[in-house]
Amino acid sequence: MTTVASRAELYAEVQQFYADQMQRLDNRDIPGYAQTFTEEAEFEHTPGRPPARTRAGIIADLVAFHKRFEADPMQRRHWFGMTDLRPQDDGSIIATSYCLVVKIRPGRAPEINPSCVVHDVLVRLDGALLTRSRRVSHD
Amino acid sequence: MTTVASRAELYAEVQQFYADQMQRLDNRDIPGYAQTFTEEAEFEHTPGRPPARTRAGIIADLVAFHKRFEADPMQRRHWFGMTDLRPQDDGSIIATSYCLVVKIRPGRAPEINPSCVVHDVLVRLDGALLTRSRRVSHD
Amino acid sequence: MTTVASRAELYAEVQQFYADQMQRLDNRDIPGYAQTFTEEAEFEHTPGRPPARTRAGIIADLVAFHKRFEADPMQRRHWFGMTDLRPQDDGSIIATSYCLVVKIRPGRAPEINPSCVVHDVLVRLDGALLTRSRRVSHD
Numbered sequence: 271m272t273t274v275a276s277r278a279e280l281y282a283e284v285q286q287f288y289a290d291q292m293q294r295l296d297n298r299d300i301p302g303y304a305q306t307f308t309e310e311a312e313f314e315h316t317p318g319r320p321p322a323r324t325r326a327g328i329i330a331d332l333v334a335f336h337k338r339f340e341a342d343p344m345q346r347r348h349w350f351g352m353t354d355l356r357p358q359d360d361g362s363i364i365a366t367s368y369c370l371v372v373k374i375r376p377g378r379a380p381e382i383n384p385s386c387v388v389h390d391v392l393v394r395l396d397g398a399l400l401t402r403s404r405r406v407s408h409d
Numbered sequence: 410m411t412t413v414a415s416r417a418e419l420y421a422e423v424q425q426f427y428a429d430q431m432q433r434l435d436n437r438d439i440p441g442y443a444q445t446f447t448e449e450a451e452f453e454h455t456p457g458r459p460p461a462r463t464r465a466g467i468i469a470d471l472v473a474f475h476k477r478f479e480a481d482p483m484q485r486r487h488w489f490g491m492t493d494l495r496p497q498d499d500g501s502i503i504a505t506s507y508c509l510v511v512k513i514r515p516g517r518a519p520e521i522n523p524s525c526v527v528h529d530v531l532v533r534l535d536g537a538l539l540t541r542s543r544r545v546s547h548d
Numbered sequence: 549m550t551t552v553a554s555r556a557e558l559y560a561e562v563q564q565f566y567a568d569q570m571q572r573l574d575n576r577d578i579p580g581y582a583q584t585f586t587e588e589a590e591f592e593h594t595p596g597r598p599p600a601r602t603r604a605g606i607i608a609d610l611v612a613f614h615k616r617f618e619a620d621p622m623q624r625r626h627w628f629g630m631t632d633l634r635p636q637d638d639g640s641i642i643a644t645s646y647c648l649v650v651k652i653r654p655g656r657a658p659e660i661n662p663s664c665v666v667h668d669v670l671v672r673l674d675g676a677l678l679t680r681s682r683r684v685s686h687d
Contacts (some may be wrong), residue, residue, distance in 0.1 A: 275553075277421070277422070278417065278420075278421035278422055278556065278560070281422075281556075285559060285631075286555070288630070290632050293632055293644065347630075347646050347663055349648075351629065352427070352428040352432060352486075352488060353424075354425065368488060372648065372663050374687035379659065381518065382511075382521060384519065385486055385513050385519040409484045416564070417556065417557035417561055418560075420564055421556070490627050490628075491567040491571060491627060491628065492563075492564075493567040507625050507650075509627075521660060522658055524652050524658040548658070
């Protein structure tokens with residue numbers, strides 16, 4: 271059962287979870303990022319690219335995907351916001367967030383691209399939140 | 410009386426409220442958006458345009474306002490942030506937030522325009538938050 | 549000791565603190581901004597510029613720094629997001645946030661520049677949060 275208090279707790283907890291999760295990715299800690307997903311998670315981040323499955327699969331997919339950034343001295347910052355949480359009866363949480371990717375290159379103004387909507391299913395395992403599935407749609 | 414705990418609860422609750430409210434607007438669910446205002450609410454969103462009043466008035470105003478977007482394949486995303494809450498003695502809440510409107514058109518980088526400050530008075534009715542008045546000032 | 553509940557409370561409290569703190573700065577209330585730091589705080593906001601120390605020092609530094617904006621009809625809006633909180637054993641809190649500075653000038657689209665990471669140490673004094681040290685790194 272969710273009360274106003276427990277929903278408020280959950281909201282802050284999810285924000286902390288996303289901050290930690292996405293700072294890992296922006297710091298290019300791909301294994302650390304994968305640890306924020308469940309072992310059998312599914313992650314679809316780019317339209318037309320098949321979803322990655324399992325933590326090992328997410329790592330392999332992101333290592334391959336990040337190769338395109340190797341020759342590009344770019345810092346990425348993923349901003350999540352406007353998160354809408356829908357706790358489900360089975361204990362999972364449907365979380366729908368806006369996401370802006372800020373790209374910063376030396377000597378240039380930050381570029382904001384793309385704008386996305388992140389469709390997550392979050393679950394709790396041993397007390398901690400994890401992403402069970404993530405589907406990113408691009409505006 | 411507000412305690413640290415109840416203020417924290419309120420903060421999360423307002424964020425969830427805004428996420429749901431503004432996702433409705435960005436999904437062009439104008440009647441759903443109007444439902445997040447009180448029956449007699451006042452909504453002033455554009456300088457020089459008189460405020461809309463009542464839910465029916467808000468719907469009529471937004472339907473008219475959105476006509477300008479009809480021929481424009483644009484997705485809008487309203488981001489609220491830096492929300493400052495001031496609970497009042499009468500139970501209402503003065504909420505002052507920054508707002509960025511992200512506009513996305515096919516094949517183009519997202520445009521962020523305008524930057525606004527949203528001045529809200531929120532009230533609680535039957536346990537749920539509603540906007541009683543909203544005044545948007547443009548930077 | 550921190551529980552999920554107290555961590556959630558803290559998260560919302562920090563967001564409210566930042567909203568109030570940065571709205572003061574954006575409203576050019578420099579003394580009010582300095583009041584959100586401890587008396588002996590250290591604030592390093594620009595690479596290559598030595599950190600300001602003490603509230604009086606922060607005021608003097610910001611008054612000098614803001615002179616560059618005097619002839620520029622610009623509104624700044626500091627957005628904090630993706631805040632990661634690490635409560636420490638001594639009661640302080642290490643807070644790492646993304647920050648975007650939105651600059652708005654008449655008749656022009658908002659410019660977002662720079663993108664930063666804000667490294668804060670927050671402490672509680674007489675029940676209220678204050679910034680004990682702030683180091684801003686620019687992307």
